[in-house]
Amino acid sequence: MNLDTLLPNLGEWLRGTGPDADVVVSTRIRLARNLAQFPFSGRATHHQKSEIETKVKDAVARAELDPHKPEYVSVAGMAPLDRQFLVERQLISRELATVLEGPRGVAFDTRESVSIMVNEEDHLRLQVMRSGMALDEAWAEIDRVDDAMESRLTYAFHDQFGYLTACPTNVGTGMRASVMLHLPALGITRQIEKVFKALQKINLVVRGLYGEGSRASGDLYQISNQVTLGRSEQRVLTEIREVIIMILQYERQARQVLVRERKQAEQDRVARAIGTLGSATMITSEETMELLSAVRLGIHLNLLDDLPPTTVNQLFIHTQAAHLQKLMGTPLDGEERNAARARYLRNKLRELGSHPR
Amino acid sequence: MKCHYCGQPATLHLTDIVAKTKRELHLCEGCAKEHYLVPEGPTPQLNLQALVQLIMGMPATADPAALTCPTCGLKYAAFRADGRLGCPDDYDAFRAALEPLLDRIHRGTRHQGKTPRAADRRAELTTLRDQLQTAVTAEKYEDAARLRDRIRQKEALG
Numbered sequence: 001m002n003l004d005t006l007l008p009n010l011g012e013w014l015r016g017t018g019p020d021a022d023v024v025v026s027t028r029i030r031l032a033r034n035l036a037q038f039p040f041s042g043r044a045t046h047h048q049k050s051e052i053e054t055k056v057k058d059a060v061a062r063a064e065l066d067p068h069k070p071e072y073v074s075v076a077g078m079a080p081l082d083r084q085f086l087v088e089r090q091l092i093s094r095e096l097a098t099v100l101e102g103p104r105g106v107a108f109d110t111r112e113s114v115s116i117m118v119n120e121e122d123h124l125r126l127q128v129m130r131s132g133m134a135l136d137e138a139w140a141e142i143d144r145v146d147d148a149m150e151s152r153l154t155y156a157f158h159d160q161f162g163y164l165t166a167c168p169t170n171v172g173t174g175m176r177a178s179v180m181l182h183l184p185a186l187g188i189t190r191q192i193e194k195v196f197k198a199l200q201k202i203n204l205v206v207r208g209l210y211g212e213g214s215r216a217s218g219d220l221y222q223i224s225n226q227v228t229l230g231r232s233e234q235r236v237l238t239e240i241r242e243v244i245i246m247i248l249q250y251e252r253q254a255r256q257v258l259v260r261e262r263k264q265a266e267q268d269r270v271a272r273a274i275g276t277l278g279s280a281t282m283i284t285s286e287e288t289m290e291l292l293s294a295v296r297l298g299i300h301l302n303l304l305d306d307l308p309p310t311t312v313n314q315l316f317i318h319t320q321a322a323h324l325q326k327l328m329g330t331p332l333d334g335e336e337r338n339a340a341r342a343r344y345l346r347n348k349l350r351e352l353g354s355h356p357r
Numbered sequence: 358m359k360c361h362y363c364g365q366p367a368t369l370h371l372t373d374i375v376a377k378t379k380r381e382l383h384l385c386e387g388c389a390k391e392h393y394l395v396p397e398g399p400t401p402q403l404n405l406q407a408l409v410q411l412i413m414g415m416p417a418t419a420d421p422a423a424l425t426c427p428t429c430g431l432k433y434a435a436f437r438a439d440g441r442l443g444c445p446d447d448y449d450a451f452r453a454a455l456e457p458l459l460d461r462i463h464r465g466t467r468h469q470g471k472t473p474r475a476a477d478r479r480a481e482l483t484t485l486r487d488q489l490q491t492a493v494t495a496e497k498y499e500d501a502a503r504l505r506d507r508i509r510q511k512e513a514l515g
Binding site for chain 1: 448
């Protein structure tokens with residue numbers, strides 16, 4: 001597969017059109033699964049990992065996953081830029097890209113909604129992504145993918161402990177459901193810490209954009225469950241749904257307060273963000289994320305003309321390091337990337353002719 | 358560095374040296390609180406009494422570190438060091454030590470939710486329905502009736 005063909009697409013998680021898209025960027029559910037009769041990937045030999053890869057590849061090819069059939073690509077033989085590209089598109093983890101070794105890979109469909117990582121920490125990491133708030137739809141789909149894979153593979157399952165995983169923090173359902181939220185107004189009004197403290201008490205985890213250990217940039221947060229043993233998938237999904245509905249309410253209230261009490265200041269902030277994005281000659285990915293966050297909020301507060309939310313998503317993904325280098329068609333170091341990023345943004349915004357109200 | 362108790366990243370690191378023997382203990386905040394090392398109050402101050410008790414008490418508790426999985430050869434101590442199990446059979450080999458750990462992480466020790474058997478049954482039903490279709494098409498009505506009964510029986514099991 002030539003990964004460059006993905007470049008013009010936004011992928012399912014950045015489609016920007018799902019339910020509650022003003023706050024919820026995307027929903028993701030992953031299931032950790034392992035094959036019985038094999039050591040976990042971390043202790044498997046090269047030969048065993050290769051056997052696992054073959055079995056899963058075969059299962060993917062023959063499983064009933066129509067009409068969106070995933071295609072398998074090996075990550076082991078892949079160029080570093082391509083690996084980084086897949087990380088940025090959320091199709092593989094950083095670990096699979098850069099830390100792990102030996103036979104490993106990922107199968108994903110052209111919508112970039114379903115992805116199946118092979119020989120990550122667990123033999124299989126099934127993942128379904130959906131635009132907006134869509135826990136039920138995501139569950140229905142991953143349940144179906146899981147069944148289809150299970151009819152071709154023998155999973156390691158224990159009567160008491162459920163689906164067995166390499167790390168005991170995932171055992172049981174093996175399910176991690178996470179919802180990515182854009183929460184700029186809670187950040188501006190300094191309520192975000194309060195919200196997150198409440199979350200920790202009910203065993204939900206807050207992470208930054210690129211998962212474990214990554215810091216929250218651009219006001220994007222992922223909220224996910226921690227518990228996988230002793231609570232059914234449905235119960236966990238209900239718990240997350242209830243919390244997200246609450247946070248949605250808080251964020252929307254905070255946005256209304258912003259418009260009511262400091263509209264001019266917000267308008268200025270959004271205008272300056274557009275101004276900087278459209279005129280800088282050097283810009284880091286971090287600053288781009290911060291500014292795009294302001295623009296995204298500006299769109300939803302109607303402080304900005306002519307800019308659809310999907311454009312922000314496009315600028316967001318295309319200014320990530322690997323995407324940028326693919327767009328420019330040449331490898332770039334840090335400084336060159338900052339210049340190329342600024343050039344890309346200038347051109348795009350000029351094309352769009354966007355201006356503040 | 359992982360927490361000695363639950364495997365999460367440790368934020369509290371204790372070292373004591375008695376008669377040139379060094380002992381180390383790494384804990385996350387949650388487990389430190391659970392062992393009364395850090396009070397809930399506003400000033401983070403170590404509870405020395407609890408600390409002494411914890412360190413002195415450590416070797417006395419039953420030592421699961423020597424447990425070894427007969428299938429993959431992983432020692433429980435090695436699992437504690439990096440938080441990753443070696444193979445599915447570890448869950449039975451280390452069961453006595455894992456159960457309290459799982460209870461701390463998940464506040465539960467028994468799986469609820471999806472099971473592979475449900476998928477097995479669905480796959481079996483699909484096969485039976487295919488066979489029924491074939492039997493009907495081939496006008497083998499006795500076979501079809503038998504298959505229909507088996508499908509109903511399976512469906513009734515849920």
